Amino acid sequence: MWRYLIPVLLFAGLVAFFARGLQLDPSYVPSPLIGKPIPEFTLPTLADPNVSLSDRDLRGELSLLNVWATWCVGCRQEHGYLVELAAQSGLPIYGLNWKDDTDAARRWLQQLGDPYRVTAVDADGRIAIDFGVYGAPETFLVDADGTILFKHLSPLTAEVWQREFLPRIAQAAGQ
């Protein structure tokens, strides 16, 4: 009788879902901000607290926004690549220094090189919340009209750059 087949069929479906689930990362949370304009902000810059950076400064050309802090291990890992990237690609990289000690941040840039066109200081983490930041380093790709195209969580590497960023940059340039 067919009804005795129901349990094994349900179970087979479950196993199929699990097999698929094993290939996914359950803790990865995609950003709802993709395809939306960058949040408005005005923040003092690291170089000179009297000068400010705002979201309008990011509009006009394709750019990267990198969230970093000196207490973040992953940021140190990716920093060398960021310096290299800034020199090679010519793409402007903006820094968002997240909940950090500004003196330590300045020293870090002096010692390790400064890949950023400008670094904004988000001392209390309020703007990072607007960006949906939850773990540094995070890198946003922002197009010329200020729309967020992509967000990468975890340190940036040449491989990630090739795989995730370059195709999107090419696509944005093509339009």
Add this chain to the structure above:
Amino acid sequence: MKLWLMVLLGLLASTAAGIDINDDFDDPALQERYRAIINETRCLVCQNQTIADSNAGLAVDLRREIRAMLESGASDQQIVDFLVGRYGDFVLYRPPLKRTTWLLWASPVVFLLIGLAVVGVTLMRRSKQPIELDGDEWAPLSFSPSPSTFSTWRLYCCRFGAARD
């Protein structure tokens, strides 16, 4: 036990309790809403804690934002929209009711209705069949210490209950 296996993994960034001492609102109703919201918001840093329980920097910041929003008169829905707009539905421990979740919310009732339908069908079929009387509960097997059967004992209880009225 929640945690012992999780803990095996070193997943808990901070194992000290997050104690939020700044949650005094002048208005107890606001206080109540504040606690309700932070207890249902998932912390994205230590993903198995609410922002009420977490000591992570982000949890502290979010608690501060939510407190500020409540004090400036935001509604619960506005706060939920604020969180979801930034982190997605993942932050809500109470899944929002929408196209992809109505099945989830309906599931307990659906399961019960299926079950009760099965009971109904079984009962209709079984109550027509003869009730045979040679089951072993008539034998002393299940009542070894006492010669009385379960059923007579039940009858006794019924009478006992009746006698008390």
Add this chain to the structure above:
Amino acid sequence: MIPELGQFALVLAVGLCLIQGVLPLWGAAVRNADWVAVARPAAAGQFVFVAIAFAILMQAFLSNDFSVAYVARNSNTALPTMYKVAAVWGAHEGSLLLWSLVLAGWTVAVAVGSRGLPEIFAARVLGVLGLISAGILLFTVATSNPFERLPVPPLDGNDLNPLLQDPALAIHPPMLYIGYVGFAVAFAFAVAALLAGRLDREWARWTRPWTTWAWMFLTMGIALGSWWAYYELGWGGWWFWDPVENASFMPWLLGTALIHSLAVTEKRGLFKSWTLLLAIGTFSLSLLGTFLVRSGVLVSVHAFAADPARGVFILMLLGSITGTALVLYAVRARNMVAEGGFHAVSREVALLLNNVFLVGATAAVLFGTLYPLFLDALGAGKISVGPPFFEIVFLIPMLPLLFLLGLGMHTAWRTMQATTLLRMVRIPALVAVLVGLIVPWLWFDRLSVLSAVGIVSGCWVVAASLRDPIALWRSQRRLPRGQWGMIVAHCGLGLFVLGVTVTSAYNIEIDESIRPGESLEIGSYELGFRGLRNVEGPNYRAVEGEFELRRDGTLVTVLAPQKRVYNVQTSPMTEASIDSAWSRDVFVALGDSLGDGAWSVRLQYKPMIRFIWFGALVMALGGLLATTDRRYRNATAPKPSPATDTLEDAA
């Protein structure tokens, strides 16, 4: 050299398990008595080798052998001896070995306890258990070898995770595993019945005590884990509906349904195929839990995903064990339909409804736990399903279940007059409503609808359970122990429900900053902060606060919560201090230093929270009473003429 012997013992155990699995099953199929006779010696042999491996791993911990990678990761010379023992199952590899040891222990228990059963039937049960053991041991040897060596041993180990350095947590995993691994026995009985192609009431009588034993241990294991989470994590919660918790709770729910369904199969020979399905399902949920916990498909346990091979292996194991059983079920279960009628008001229907609600609750928890995975796999977004969902959803089947429980206990088999039933429960119902409404009103002077419903339900279950003992006590009659088991377990459930409701409705939680000399009020208590001192533990340093708990000016006790920093894994740990009594707990946890001598503290007043764990303990006690009923001893004692299956009997 010695750790390699452990590994060798594991490999030998795999071999013996395969022999224990294949030969007796084959022998049972072709009626070869010699092969059938292999089952018991092979079972004993594999137990011995798994035990040797386990002992060697424990010895490696006790002798600080940091050349073993697992020991180096989870122990330290300064770790107290008791926790070195507990550290054996403190992480993935060792806990998997514990899993195998527990299963081997159950197998030997079945080998000894099944002497009264027909040889062929016992051989099939042991054969199935052997195959399961072989799978788990293969998994251990292939992906999670606890004896792996480090090329360069570190000078000292990385220490056991501080959260696990706790007495309750040391015994929690063994209890839990004895419980949910124990359902393998019911599973093996079910598969053996399917292989034989028949099932009778004797079968249910053999299966019942094994199932109840496993259920009893699982009940205690879950309660211990919950108790630990309450006092150790420093949050004061006792259940979080985390996927890992649900993984152990689902087998418990379905196991409870199985116990009730087995009662019908034993007494009336009904629900046969349904009982088989529940027996298969319960152990499958245990395996599913193992998969969820160790594969990383859900957020709760993400870090295990470091090795995807483990997830794939255990999914294949789950698929082959449960899949085979369910295919067998699909083929054979149709022959096991029992005929026999019953009336709408009867114990059969009461237990059928019990099963509907328990299975419904299990399905809802399972669906909620896996729903984020379903959505993610379909690319439909990421969501979280947490406590607010489960708390609502769980009540939907539970409230009618509690209501029916009080009625169901008093129903008779086959048929009964509804009026008789109602007359029997009239007084308990009245007591429940009066006590449930008046006492909270007087005691707490406020009452919400939900808490009223909860308290009345709890009182109703207790009062309905006590009705028969009171009636019998007055008439000087005696009940068989199995009946007492049911009454006690149901009472325990009622106490649990009361504890849960009162705690969640009337708990008070205060997070505040406090300086030495100041005091805080909570409920009718006053907590004075005297000061702080430094404490030196064996492998940690701590700051200890000294708090005087007073009521109406009289000193109740001095509470000493600590904030610990362990020497090796330097993350700070909160050690709450709790003054507990039947009626309430007062809970203090020390947070952070805020400067100027001020500290943040969390204060909680938790009325009747002890009822939660006490209720679970009483439930487990009910299980113990039920399993030791003499009719089960009779059932498994050696008998001259086996009832189900003999060597001459063609299946």
